[in-house]
Amino acid sequence: xxxxxxxxxxxxxxxxxxxxxxxxxxxxxxxxxxxxxxxxxxxxxxxxxxxxxxxxxxxxxxxxxxxxxxxxxxxxxxxxxxxxxxxxxxxxxxxxxxxxxxxxxxxxxxxxxxxxxxxxxxxxxxxxxxxxxxxxxxxxxxxxxxxxxxxxxxxxxxxxxxxxxxxxxxxxxxxxxxxxxxxxxxxxxxxxxxxxxxxx
Numbered sequence: 001x002x003x004x005x006x007x008x009x010x011x012x013x014x015x016x017x018x019x020x021x022x023x024x025x026x027x028x029x030x031x032x033x034x035x036x037x038x039x040x041x042x043x044x045x046x047x048x049x050x051x052x053x054x055x056x057x058x059x060x061x062x063x064x065x066x067x068x069x070x071x072x073x074x075x076x077x078x079x080x081x082x083x084x085x086x087x088x089x090x091x092x093x094x095x096x097x098x099x100x101x102x103x104x105x106x107x108x109x110x111x112x113x114x115x116x117x118x119x120x121x122x123x124x125x126x127x128x129x130x131x132x133x134x135x136x137x138x139x140x141x142x143x144x145x146x147x148x149x150x151x152x153x154x155x156x157x158x159x160x161x162x163x164x165x166x167x168x169x170x171x172x173x174x175x176x177x178x179x180x181x182x183x184x185x186x187x188x189x190x191x192x193x194x195x196x197x198x199x200x
Contacts, residue, residue, distance in 0.1 A: 036108050069089070
């Protein structure tokens, strides 16, 4: 995994996404960057940001996003509004700057944006989550496990399949992948669905 102090690229991509879509939610942001990484991987054999993703509560996620967002806020580059349901992210006026990406990086960014927008506007969080969950490498990954894809953006054969048994805190459970979209919390040695979880 890329160390935070070395991963300026993730910060640049996150910044670019916020610049292009003011008011983007955290969930939309993470999924957009995931699709950018996915598109970049298809052509280059590695992700643009260098981070590793796992199948989290609301789909692909990396804890590096929280670090990047906190760093941008500490440097007065972004601010967030919370509407009681989700966080909307904006750039601060005095920190706006132009981004510089290589041609192959721009290609992945534009491809991802094309997939997740309609009439120039970012699709809803629900639509984006549904789209990302349709990817083979996401469907074939068990909850809380690393998402792995090959140069076609498809899962590696040895990776885990959905709807299989998993052992958590000594208990064996069976988790259909379609239930992962619900907020799942480990409690008392089993998985229980909860509401009001943080959205990423």
